[in-house]
Amino acid sequence: MKFAVVVFPGSNCDHDAYHAARHVLGQDAAFVWHKETSLGGADVVVLPGGFAHGDYLRTGAIARFSPIMREVQQFADRGGPVLGICNGFQVLLEAGLLPGAMLRNRSVKFQCEHVFVKVEQIDTPFTNACRPGQILRIPIAHGEGNYYAEPGVIERLEKNRQVIFRYTTADGAMMPEANPNGSAANIAGICNDARNVVGLMPHPERACELALGSADGYVVLESAVKAVTHGMFAAAR
Amino acid sequence: MRARVFVMLKPSVFDPQGTTVADALHTLGYASVTAVRQGKYFELDIDAKTEDEARRIASEAADKLLANPVIESYRIDIEKTEAAKR
Known part of the structure; x- marks a missing residue:
């Protein structure tokens, strides 16, 4: 199966995602420049981390108008699995593929550290290989990861089980101290109504090998492989 | 014409930067x-x-790009200028 890794000017985790998909998981992977108008028959689309268009105006605000985003939108509408990591999550929010917005971290600092993230739901293409409630130790690196949505929207996300990842302590307790950026309800990642589009601030692709200090993120990308090979989200191509 | 567009976080949205400036x-x-x-x-x-x-x-520019309606609102002032001649 094939991963497409979208490259915006200013993406800087594109190679991390490509490396994880191709060299760690042994899958086919290709970079897709943001001016392209085809995803090249990919089974899974990854919007990587970085600073697309320099994060000018707002994070992801300009990237959402890149030509490739029309394809990403259509791929998502057809049920194709789309993963937005960090800046990629911010792009998905600006593009309206996921609800809500990002605010500056409550600390007003760029938070770069390993955090603990609890997998809240496993019925998505990016968590189906996880155990329910599994705790992942993966890194974050962002200045604007303070997830915000109006209370009614948060309520709907909770009700529809669209909160997929939450910042917790090492033993899974959801406490303010475990929240690195002030996100509403300790939200680290969410999915759309159809559950095929997932965005998260932490970087699973940077934690796929023990040599990198943690391999806990492996299961997220492994889930995508499992989802596609089992035909769970294969209708999109 | 010159449009002055002021984009602000909605009153209900916490502003960490503003709070930091206030502290300073x-x-x-x-x-x-x-x-x-x-x-x-x-x-x-x-x-x-x-x-x-x-x-x-x-x-239209503010709705599409300059402001994010989830967290921000905007105000526009229009001023007549000689811009057309430049």
């Missing part, structure tokens, strides 16, 4: 400054015949 002002001795909200300001020179047309274009 307090450190400088400005105890009378009770709150700071930080926003963005844009000047758009628009080749338009009427103020209404300029306002419509600026408003």
Whole structure:
């Protein structure tokens, strides 16, 4: 199966995602420049981390108008699995593929550290290989990861089980101290109504090998492989 | 025409940057400054015949790009300028 890794000017985790998909998981992977108008028959689309268009105006605000985003939108509408990591999550929010917005971290600092993230739901293409409630130790690196949505929207996300990842302590307790950026309800990642589009601030692709200090993120990308090979989200191509 | 677009976080949205600026002002001795909200300001020179047309274009630009309606609201002032001659 094939991963497409979208490259915006200013993406800087594109190679991390490509490396994880191709060299760690042994899958086919290709970079897709943001001016392209085809995803090249990919089974899974990854919007990587970085600073697309320099994060000018707002994070992801300009990237959402890149030509490739029309394809990403259509791929998502057809049920194709789309993963937005960090800046990629911010792009998905600006593009309206996921609800809500990002605010500056409550600390007003760029938070770069390993955090603990609890997998809240496993019925998505990016968590189906996880155990329910599994705790992942993966890194974050962002200045604007303070997830915000109006209370009614948060309520709907909770009700529809669209909160997929939450910042917790090492033993899974959801406490303010475990929240690195002030996100509403300790939200680290969410999915759309159809559950095929997932965005998260932490970087699973940077934690796929023990040599990198943690391999806990492996299961997220492994889930995508499992989802596609089992035909769970294969209708999109 | 020149459109001045002021984009602010909605009152219900917490503004960490504004709060930090307020703290800095307090450190400088400005105890009378009770709150700071930080926003963005844009000047758009628009080749338009009427103020209404300029306002419509600026408003569309704000809706599409300059502001994120989830967290921000905006205000537009239109000023007649000699922009068309430049």
